[in-house]
Amino acid sequence: MTELMSKKYKIDIPDWYVKSFDLIQKNTNGAMPDILKVYRTSSFQKLLEIGFPTTKVEDWKYTNVYPIIEKKYKASNFINIFENGELINNVKNLIESNPVISFLSSFQLVFIDGHYIDSLSSVQKNERFILQPISQALKSENGTVLNHLNKYSIIENGFNALNNIFFIDGFYLEVKDNVIEDEPFVAIFVQSGIEPLMINSRNLIVVGKHSKVKVIEIFISLNDEVSFTNSITEAVLGENSFVEHYKYQAESEKSYHIGKIQSEILRNANFTSHNLVFGAAITRNDINNVLNGEGSEVHMYGLYFTQNAQHVDSHTLVDHAKPHCLSNELYKGILADNSRGVFNGKIIVRKGAQKTNAYQSNKNLLLSGHAKIDTKPQLEIFADDVRCTHGATVGQVEDDSLFYLRARGIEEKTARTLLVNAFANDVLMNMTFEPFREKISEVVSTRMNLIQTRSAN
Amino acid sequence: MLKIKDLVVKVEDKEILKGVNLEVNVGEVHAIMGPNGSGKSTLANVIAGKESYEVVNGEIWFKDHNILELPPEERAHLGIFMAFQYPVEIPGISNATLLKTAINEIRKARGEEELDAMEFLTLMKEKIKLLDMTEEMLSRSVNTGFSGGEKKRNEIFQMLMLEPKLAILDETDSGLDIDALKIVANGVNLLRENMKDRAIVVVTHYQRLLNYIIPDFVHVLYDGRIVKSGNKNLALELEAKGYDWIKNEINVEV
Ligand SMILES: Nc1ncnc2c1ncn2[C@@H]1O[C@H](COP(=O)(O)OP(=O)(O)OP(=O)(O)O)[C@@H](O)[C@H]1O
Numbered sequence: 001m002t003e004l005m006s007k008k009y010k011i012d013i014p015d016w017y018v019k020s021f022d023l024i025q026k027n028t029n030g031a032m033p034d035i036l037k038v039y040r041t042s043s044f045q046k047l048l049e050i051g052f053p054t055t056k057v058e059d060w061k062y063t064n065v066y067p068i069i070e071k072k073y074k075a076s077n078f079i080n081i082f083e084n085g086e087l088i089n090n091v092k093n094l095i096e097s098n099p100v101i102s103f104l105s106s107f108q109l110v111f112i113d114g115h116y117i118d119s120l121s122s123v124q125k126n127e128r129f130i131l132q133p134i135s136q137a138l139k140s141e142n143g144t145v146l147n148h149l150n151k152y153s154i155i156e157n158g159f160n161a162l163n164n165i166f167f168i169d170g171f172y173l174e175v176k177d178n179v180i181e182d183e184p185f186v187a188i189f190v191q192s193g194i195e196p197l198m199i200n201s202r203n204l205i206v207v208g209k210h211s212k213v214k215v216i217e218i219f220i221s222l223n224d225e226v227s228f229t230n231s232i233t234e235a236v237l238g239e240n241s242f243v244e245h246y247k248y249q250a251e252s253e254k255s256y257h258i259g260k261i262q263s264e265i266l267r268n269a270n271f272t273s274h275n276l277v278f279g280a281a282i283t284r285n286d287i288n289n290v291l292n293g294e295g296s297e298v299h300m301y302g303l304y305f306t307q308n309a310q311h312v313d314s315h316t317l318v319d320h321a322k323p324h325c326l327s328n329e330l331y332k333g334i335l336a337d338n339s340r341g342v343f344n345g346k347i348i349v350r351k352g353a354q355k356t357n358a359y360q361s362n363k364n365l366l367l368s369g370h371a372k373i374d375t376k377p378q379l380e381i382f383a384d385d386v387r388c389t390h391g392a393t394v395g396q397v398e399d400d401s402l403f404y405l406r407a408r409g410i411e412e413k414t415a416r417t418l419l420v421n422a423f424a425n426d427v428l429m430n431m432t433f434e435p436f437r438e439k440i441s442e443v444v445s446t447r448m449n450l451i452q453t454r455s456a457n
Numbered sequence: 458m459l460k461i462k463d464l465v466v467k468v469e470d471k472e473i474l475k476g477v478n479l480e481v482n483v484g485e486v487h488a489i490m491g492p493n494g495s496g497k498s499t500l501a502n503v504i505a506g507k508e509s510y511e512v513v514n515g516e517i518w519f520k521d522h523n524i525l526e527l528p529p530e531e532r533a534h535l536g537i538f539m540a541f542q543y544p545v546e547i548p549g550i551s552n553a554t555l556l557k558t559a560i561n562e563i564r565k566a567r568g569e570e571e572l573d574a575m576e577f578l579t580l581m582k583e584k585i586k587l588l589d590m591t592e593e594m595l596s597r598s599v600n601t602g603f604s605g606g607e608k609k610r611n612e613i614f615q616m617l618m619l620e621p622k623l624a625i626l627d628e629t630d631s632g633l634d635i636d637a638l639k640i641v642a643n644g645v646n647l648l649r650e651n652m653k654d655r656a657i658v659v660v661t662h663y664q665r666l667l668n669y670i671i672p673d674f675v676h677v678l679y680d681g682r683i684v685k686s687g688n689k690n691l692a693l694e695l696e697a698k699g700y701d702w703i704k705n706e707i708n709v710e711v
């Protein structure tokens with residue numbers, strides 16, 4: 001544990017971050033593009049300046065990051081995975097035995113503690129698309145990577161700066177124009193848990209005009225230990241393209257997860273995000289979208305199912321920068337035990353963004369009297385011809401529904417699981433990749449059964 | 458088969474049932490009538506096992522089980538079925554899922570083998586035809602967006618699937634047009650074809666249902682008590698004279 005220095009809006013950067021920064025500056029080999037060095041240095045200055053947010057910062061009001069910051073991790077930049085054949089083999093077994101992720105796709109990259117593992121991955125490089133680790137893309141001096149990397153995500157907080165400084169690797173997906181691919185592109189990020197690590201991953205998705213793809217990001221842990229994942233994905237959607245993005249996070253309940261997805265959506269393009277959170281002690285996701293072309297759309301679906309003392313904070317942002325755009329959002333939460341959820345949905349409609357349609361809904365099911373949700377819409381509307389609706393609900397499993405099912409002969413436990421599953425399926429049904437949807441639905445039922453068995457004992 | 462003794466039930470500190478006695482034997486069809494708010498649904502729900510009602514006195518026996526001690530699902534496993542006056546909408550759970558889960562849990566509880574998917578589907582298709590409902594209703598969420606009449610028919614469809622020993626129909630005729638009423642009554646009469654080890658209780662306000670489902674006994678529940686019992690002619694008499702007639706009779710007795 002470190003003594004933290006804290007001011008009203010800022011937790012100062014603990015020393016070990018500074019030392020780690022010096023170390024990576026020294027160790028950087030010549031292969032790193034100059035522009036990344038510039039990002040790294042300027043981000044470090046920014047990090048020193050802004051530090052990490054306290055709960056006095058409005059956007060972090062309900063999420064206290066002290067437990068994350070006070071721990072001393074090793075930056076995973078300094079570990080060597082490649083010599084640990086046993087670890088790699090264990091991860092291989094984990095992936096193959098996990099029903100949610102085994103055989104999701106033949107286009108798959110695997111990262112352990114942030115490092116790309118070639119032996120578990122299948123890089124794709126053809127005239128239609130490129131899927132490769134971003135480290136390789138940067139080395140190959142692919143102009144598209146440098147044109148887009150770090151162009152959309154701005155530093156909103158210390159964690160974003162941290163990612164710019166420490167990211168090791170991530171996936172790079174480049175889809176050319178007019179490519180329709182049904183097979184999803186999958187990136188699996190595994191925390192080994194062999195020691196407390198800070199793992200920064202950085203991903204980039206660049207999709208050409210009229211193309212249609214699915215991307216799945218998976219975050220899991222090999223061992224039930226402490227680590228800290230800090231991930232950023234930037235996505236640029238060319239005109240008339242359609243990207244369906246899935247993020248499934250089921251990391252160890254001892255670890256911490258900070259994630260950001262930043263999308264830039266051009267004319268008539270459609271970005272659909274599914275954010276599925278089951279893991280980590282503290283999770284904070286920021287899903288930021290800029291509707292930056294007329295006729296563009298963003299659809300955000302979220303499901304968080306928390307138990308024990310888990311904490312999940314979902315912050316979403318839609319920036320209606322152009323007229324005639326649509327944003328549609330449904331986030332649902334199931335909260336058990338002492339767990340806590342936070343939902344903040346921000347909608348900005350810029351001046352001139354007329355004929356905007358913006359819909360937002362957050363619904364929560366509390367399974368225990370000790371669970372808690374803080375939910376808030378945040379609207380900043382500067383145009384006048386706008387249709388915007390928002391709503392939030394907090395409830396429990398309905399007694400009447402429960403009685404109806406039980407009166408038909410269904411045992412109470414099964415009835416509760418059916419009802420919770422139905423609540424979840426209302427948002428999961430928007431996932432078009434059916435095999436994955438079914439598996440996530442099973443994850444919900446399994447967790448619900450476990451919670452009930454646990455509380456019955 | 459069903460024996461209710463001195464049943465007193467409270468809801469939120471208000472006494473609703475004030476000492477109900479009723480005996481229903483195997484093979485019989487009973488009708489319970491009575492003005493709004495007299496406690497008919499309360500009685501049906503207490504038999505089915507709804508927990509928000511507080512039973513302060515009395516007993517309910519089903520065969521040789523003291524069912525007040527059993528949770529609703531175990532009562533259903535014994536063969537008790539209530540068609541709800543207000544069927545609940547359950548978005549996200551299909552009719553098929555509800556019935557498959559229910560039938561298999563009931564069979565499991567009775568030590569029988571589960572139905573396989575094909576057998577189950579065949580059974581559902583066969584029964585749903587009897588109620589003049591489309592197969593599309595099977596995959597729809599339970600009662601969700603159903604019209605009033607469709608909900609009532611769906612209750613009878615479930616009843617035919619579950620083949621209960623004791624069926625309690627709480628105003629299943631309300632809100633039905635004459636064609637739908639006939640369909641529902643036919644459904645009930647299908648169950649009636651085999652009354653060996655079975656009994657039926659219909660709660661209704663209207664004589665017209667009893668033209669199709671002819672009861673062996675008619676009871677009048679009034680202000681939490683069964684104040685009068687008779688044969689099918691009692692229903693006709695009620696229809697002709699109204700509940701004021703009962704009210705006056707009671708007052709005379711008191
Ligand atoms: N959950 C409840 N909370 C409060 N009061 C209730 C509740 N359920 C029933 N009651 C009251 O109990 C009384 C009897 O209600 P019940 O529904 O049993 O009547 P009913 O005979 O079925 O009437 P109807 O013919 O209108 O269906 C009514 O006064 C009703 O308001």
Ligand SMILES: [Mg+2]
Nearest residue numbers: 497498499542
């Ligand atoms: Mg009633």
